[in-house]
Amino acid sequence: MRKLFxxxxxxxxxxxxxxxxxxxxEGQIEGLxxxxxxxxxxxxxxxxxxxxxxxxxxxxxxxxxVDMPEYHVxxxxxxxxxxxxxxxxxxVKVVAHVDSIPKAEIEGSEVTTLYRxxxxxxxxxxxxxxxxxNEYMQANMGGDMEKVKQIExxxxxxxxxxxxxxxxxxxxxxxxxLSPFITLNYMMPYLSIEELxxxxxxxxxxxxxxxxxxxxxxxxxxxxSVAIGQPYIDFTMDDPDGNPVSLSSYVGDQYVLIxxxxxxxxxxxQENPVLVENYEKYKDKGFEIFGVSLDRTRESWVNAIEAxxxxxxxxxxxxxxxxxxxxxxxxxxxxxxxxxxxxxIIIAKDLRGEELSKKLAELLD
Numbered sequence: 137m138r139k140l141f142x143x144x145x146x147x148x149x150x151x152x153x154x155x156x157x158x159x160x161x162e163g164q165i166e167g168l169x170x171x172x173x174x175x176x177x178x179x180x181x182x183x184x185x186x187x188x189x190x191x192x193x194x195x196x197x198x199x200x201x202v203d204m205p206e207y208h209v210x211x212x213x214x215x216x217x218x219x220x221x222x223x224x225x226x227x228v229k230v231v232a233h234v235d236s237i238p239k240a241e242i243e244g245s246e247v248t249t250l251y252r253x254x255x256x257x258x259x260x261x262x263x264x265x266x267x268x269x270n271e272y273m274q275a276n277m278g279g280d281m282e283k284v285k286q287i288e289x290x291x292x293x294x295x296x297x298x299x300x301x302x303x304x305x306x307x308x309x310x311x312x313x314l315s316p317f318i319t320l321n322y323m324m325p326y327l328s329i330e331e332l333x334x335x336x337x338x339x340x341x342x343x344x345x346x347x348x349x350x351x352x353x354x355x356x357x358x359x360x361s362v363a364i365g366q367p368y369i370d371f372t373m374d375d376p377d378g379n380p381v382s383l384s385s386y387v388g389d390q391y392v393l394i395x396x397x398x399x400x401x402x403x404x405x406q407e408n409p410v411l412v413e414n415y416e417k418y419k420d421k422g423f424e425i426f427g428v429s430l431d432r433t434r435e436s437w438v439n440a441i442e443a444x445x446x447x448x449x450x451x452x453x454x455x456x457x458x459x460x461x462x463x464x465x466x467x468x469x470x471x472x473x474x475x476x477x478x479x480x481i482i483i484a485k486d487l488r489g490e491e492l493s494k495k496l497a498e499l500l501d
Contacts (some may be wrong), residue, residue, distance in 0.1 A: 160227045161198040163210070167234035169194050171213035175223075178207055181457070201225060204346055205247045205313050212237065222247040222313070251314055254305055261298040268294065299326055310338040316348035324355065324468045329363060332356050358466035364483060368394075368476045369464045373428070373451035376438050381451050383426055387480050390422040391499060393487075396461070396472040398430040399440030404471040408444040410489050414496055415448055421500045422478070424448065430470060432456045 163173065173196035176183040186208065189196050198210075205224040211217075217237035219230060224245055232240030242248050268291045275283035302322055306315050319327070319335055327335070336356060339349055362369060372382040386392050395411060397404035415425055429452035431437035437452055453459055465474060475484040475495070487495055 158199060158201040159223055159225050161196075161210075161223075161230060162227070163196045163198075163230035163232075165191065165194045165196075165212065165232050165234055165237065167194070168212060168215070171215075173198075174211045174213070176209050176211060177223075178209070183209065204342065205245075206347070207317060221245060222251060247312060247314060250309065250312065254314070254318065257301060258298070261294060261301070264294050265291070299323070303331075306335060307338065310335075311340040311343060313343055313346045313348055315339060315343060316346060316352045320348055320352055320355070329356070329359055332359070355466055358464070362465050362474070362482060364485065366482050368474070368480050368482055371461045371464055373453055373461070375449065375451050376434065376441070381449060386424050386426055386449065387476055387478075389478050390424050391478065391496075392476045393423070393425045393492075394461075394465070394474040394476065395425050395427045396430065396465070396467060396470050397427060398470060399436045400431065401470050405440065405444060407471050407488060408446065410492060411448075412445050414493055418496050418500050419448075423496060423500060426451070428452065428459070428461050429454075430456055430459055430462070 161175075165173075168191060171191050173189055173191055174185055175187040175198050177186050178184075187198050187200065189198065191212075202223050202225060205222040208221060208223045210219040210221070210230070215234070215237060219232065219237060219240045219242070221228070221230070221242055222245055224247055226244050228242065228244040228248075230240050230242050242252075268287055272284060272287045272291070275281075275287060302318065306319055306323070309315050315335070316339065319332070332352070333356065336344075336349070336352060343349055360366075368383070368387060370382060370384040370387075372380050375381050383392075383394065393411075397408075399405070411425060415423070425448035427446065427448055427450040429437050429440075429450060431440070431452055431454055434454060437450075437454065440446075441450060465472075471488075473485065473487060473492075474482055475487060477483045484495060
């Protein structure tokens with residue numbers, strides 16, 4: 137009797153395992169008969185291989201399970217193209233031609249279908265931006281400044297419409313992982329802490345447990361820790377000569393502007409003349425700049441310092457976006473700056489051009 141009981145228990149266990157909800161991707165790439173298909177997940181900004189299979193007459197298959205929909209890409213050996221999709225525990229069919237892999241037909245994933253609708257609308261906005269840019273260049277080259285102003289105003293209008301569309305999409309789809317995913321990847325530089333808190337508060341209980349929502353909450357905590365009115369956070373990096381330098385060695389008895397930049401960043405280089413002018417004007421009046429470079433090589437970093445006439449302290453880890461200070465201060469684009477008062481309190485952020493000059497004049501003139 138006991139043996140029968142354990143036998144039935146084992147059968148029940150096997151049955152429960154076999155009926156576990158899983159994903160099943162069945163693909164066909166016409167014109168690509170050999171090679172391999174690689175399923176990859178985006179993790180911390182890097183592609184991590186989840187599975188890899190050989191193509192057989194252009195066909196491939198992936199099987200597995202995920203806790204909830206996650207963004208993945210399918211790549212193919214000997215091609216540079218990829219198929220993005222949200223992997224979820226359903227049967228998904230993927231059909232494409234080797235000459236148009238990114239335009240693959242995908243059936244069976246509701247989240248992927250919804251995301252594609254979102255991307256199509258963004259493409260419409262991008263087409264408008266390109267058209268306006270071409271008009272802007274023609275008007276600028278022709279010296280038609282009135283036309284230039286009109287195009288700039290129209291560009292701003294379209295940009296506002298695009299951001300409003302994204303915000304509405306995030307709000308309307310708060311019960312799917314697309315809401316935190318799109319917030320993280322499209323809107324972080326444009327949202328206030330209050331707006332982020334509202335978005336996070338609207339997530340369904342299930343979505344709130346997704347890795348995207350958890351990542352968003354971590355980013356929100358970082359932004360709160362370095363919000364205006366909060367004490368600055370210290371860090372130490374090497375200067376161009378390899379000597380460790382701490383931000384704290386400059387904070388106190390003067391205003392310090394942390395300037396996050398890079399030699400490869402054109403907007404940063406365009407902003408540098410403004411910094412040089414203000415530094416010369418206020419460096420003897422209680423103002424310092426602490427430059428933090430996101431360059432990848434010392435050569436490119438030092439060349440940019442010399443070319444732009446930078447004379448204020450500079451540090452870097454030479455790790456591109458993998459910068460420890462970026463993690464501390466929670467920014468996603470450069471140039472980015474943070475102004476610290478003599479008491480070590482953050483009093484302003486992202487001061488550009490005339491705005492920076494006015495702020496410094498207000499504080500130091």
